[in-house]
Amino acid sequence: MVGTGLRIGVFGGTFDPVHLGHLEVAEEVRRALGLDRMLLVVANEPWQKQDRPVTPAEDRFAMVAAGLADHPGLEASRLELDRGGPSYTVDTVRELAALEPAAEVFVVVGADVAGTLDTWKEAGTLRALVTVAVVDRPGAEGVDPPPGWRVVRVPVEPVDVSSTGLRSRLEAGEPVTDAVPDAVIRCIAERGLYARG
Ligand code: ATP
Numbered sequence: 070m071v072g073t074g075l076r077i078g079v080f081g082g083t084f085d086p087v088h089l090g091h092l093e094v095a096e097e098v099r100r101a102l103g104l105d106r107m108l109l110v111v112a113n114e115p116w117q118k119q120d121r122p123v124t125p126a127e128d129r130f131a132m133v134a135a136g137l138a139d140h141p142g143l144e145a146s147r148l149e150l151d152r153g154g155p156s157y158t159v160d161t162v163r164e165l166a167a168l169e170p171a172a173e174v175f176v177v178v179g180a181d182v183a184g185t186l187d188t189w190k191e192a193g194t195l196r197a198l199v200t201v202a203v204v205d206r207p208g209a210e211g212v213d214p215p216p217g218w219r220v221v222r223v224p225v226e227p228v229d230v231s232s233t234g235l236r237s238r239l240e241a242g243e244p245v246t247d248a249v250p251d252a253v254i255r256c257i258a259e260r261g262l263y264a265r266g
Contacts, residue, residue: 074169074170074171074172074173075105075106075169075171075172075173076102076103076104076105076106076172076173076175077104077105077106077107077108077165077169077172077173077174077175078095078098078099078102078104078106078107078108078174078175078177078202079108079110079158079161079162079165079174079175079176079177079199080094080095080098080107080108080109080110080177081110081112081149081156081158081161081176081177082109082110082111082112083111083112083115083118083123083129083232084109084111084112084129084132084133084232085118085123085124085129085232085236086124086129086132086232086235086236086239086249086253086257086262086263087109087129087132087133087136087232087249087250087253088228088230088231088232088235088248088249088253089228089230089248089249089250090206090228090229090230090231090248091109091136092136092137092140092143092250093225093226093228094177094179094204094225094228095107095109095140095143095177096140096142096143097204097223097224097225097226098175098177098202098204098223098225099142099143101223101224102175102202102221102223104175106144107142107143107144108144108145108146108148109133109137109143109144109145109146110146110148110149110161111126111129111130111133111145111146111147111149111150112126112149112156113126113149113150113152113153113154113155113156114126114154114155114156115156116155116156116157116190117182117185124262124263126149126150127150128260128262130145130147130150131256131260132253132256132257132262133145135250135252135253135255135256136249136250136252136253138252139250139252148161148164148165149161152164157189157190157191158176158189158190158195159189159190159191159192159194159195159198160190162174162176162195162198162199163198166198173200174198174199174200175199175200175201175202175221176195176199176200176201176202177201177202177204178201178202178203178204178214179203179204179205179206179209180203180204180205180206180209180210180211180212181206181208181209181212183201183203183212183213183214184212184213184214184215186201186214186215186218187215196217196218196219199219200219200220200221201214201218201219201220201221202220202221202222202223203220203221203222203223204222204223204224204225205224205225205227206227207227207228207229208229228248230248235248235249236263239257239262239263240263240264240265241265242265
């Protein structure tokens with residue numbers, strides 16, 4: 070039955086906050102690969118970001134949901150929030166496979182994280198289950214996953230923005246309208262996120 074099911078994109082992230090780089094990647098990968106569903110999967114507890122405090126998961130999910138209001142082809146996914154605990158892509162893919170057994174799953178990553186795939190939980194299992202869609206990111210162009218992964222590279226318009234840079238700007242009270250959708254900025258204000266001091 071391989072190839073007869075839905076083509077599903079899994080774009081996982083901390084989205085702290087979601088920005089135009091994320092949205093460009095999600096839209097472009099969905100279009101280029103002809104995906105039936107493109108999920109932005111908000112990490113509940115991102116195990117890769119334990120070196121800093123992370124904004125509560127429900128606030129990060131609300132920002133993603135607000136940011137996707139104008140993107141009918143993209144879905145904000147609660148899978149990792151509802152599962153609770155640390156968020157591992159292999160568990161998310163297994164959950165999707167149980168819901169959609171014939172689906173073909175594409176895990177979307179920026180080139181800055183492509184090289185780390187072998188360190189992910191149950192990397193061998195994940196490698197057998199998915200194709201990795203790699204996009205370049207300014208400052209990390211051309212990095213490939215380690216050998217053994219099924220890979221498709223998707224060209225995207227470079228968007229030189231990171232959540233880290235945006236958190237600094239927001240904490241300094243600087244505008245971020247060039248890099249964050251208006252609906253997300255409203256969500257940040259309503260929830261009092263990234264406020265100074
Ligand atoms: P932080 O600065 O806090 O580390 P981030 O901007 O990297 O955050 P994440 O939510 O950690 O955002 O990223 C989720 C995924 O999106 C990763 O695969 C990352 O490589 C990719 N990504 C993030 N920003 C971009 C961008 N500007 N261009 C291409 N890929 C991106």
